[in-house]
Amino acid sequence: DSCPSSPPTSPSQKCGLLNMTKITEHGKKVRKNWTSSWTVLQGSALLFTKSQGGGTSWPYHNGASLPEFLLSLLSSWKPAAKKHPAVSSELHRSSSVCFGASQSKPEFTVDLRGGAVEWASKDKSSKKHVLELKTRQGTELLIQSDNDGVINEWFRALQDSISTHAWE
Numbered sequence: 001d002s003c004p005s006s007p008p009t010s011p012s013q014k015c016g017l018l019n020m021t022k023i024t025e026h027g028k029k030v031r032k033n034w035t036s037s038w039t040v041l042q043g044s045a046l047l048f049t050k051s052q053g054g055g056t057s058w059p060y061h062n063g064a065s066l067p068e069f070l071l072s073l074l075s076s077w078k079p080a081a082k083k084h085p086a087v088s089s090e091l092h093r094s095s096s097v098c099f100g101a102s103q104s105k106p107e108f109t110v111d112l113r114g115g116a117v118e119w120a121s122k123d124k125s126s127k128k129h130v131l132e133l134k135t136r137q138g139t140e141l142l143i144q145s146d147n148d149g150v151i152n153e154w155f156r157a158l159q160d161s162i163s164t165h166a167w168e
């Protein structure tokens with residue numbers, strides 16, 4: 001299900017573990033239900049899979065499986081480290097195994113075309129480092145990580161994707 005030698009399909013491809021809740025669906029407010037999701041950005045699609053732990057209990061990161069956990073660490077390496085050719089090529093390689101690591105199909109997909117992302121205001125959540133993502137279809141999501149470096153990277157990646165695919 002994965003092909004580690006294939007190049008990333010898009011420069012905006014990224015994956016990692018995030019906390020996510022919908023707050024609006026098709027324009028209607030829904031009750032918050034924060035879940036830890038393995039999240040994949042692929043072109044203009046943002047995919048969420050439930051973090052299932054790969055069948056084995058891995059107690060260190062919200063139920064992520066060991067491969068998921070290691071990939072999330074890898075994808076949050078310091079920017080300076082990423083400039084190193086070996087690290088950079090490993091990140092490219094690892095981004096092509098996003099789905100292999102999660103062992104499950106996306107349970108929820110967001111079309112980013114025509115959407116918008118911004119930092120969530122305090123009244124949206126009491127948590128730190130929260131992004132608010134609005135889609136053209138009237139779905140609003142909150143996306144959160146306790147790690148500000150991780151959430152900053154996602155903010156940039158989501159902005160890039162939205163602006164790259166704005167006119168499709």
Ligand code: I3S
Pocket residue numbers: 031032033034124125126127
């Ligand atoms: O915006 P809210 O409704 O204050 O969000 C909190 C609630 O959804 C709460 O659930 P219950 O209303 O079922 O008790 C959640 O447990 C909290 O996490 C929500 O707030 P934060 O500020 O964490 O997004």
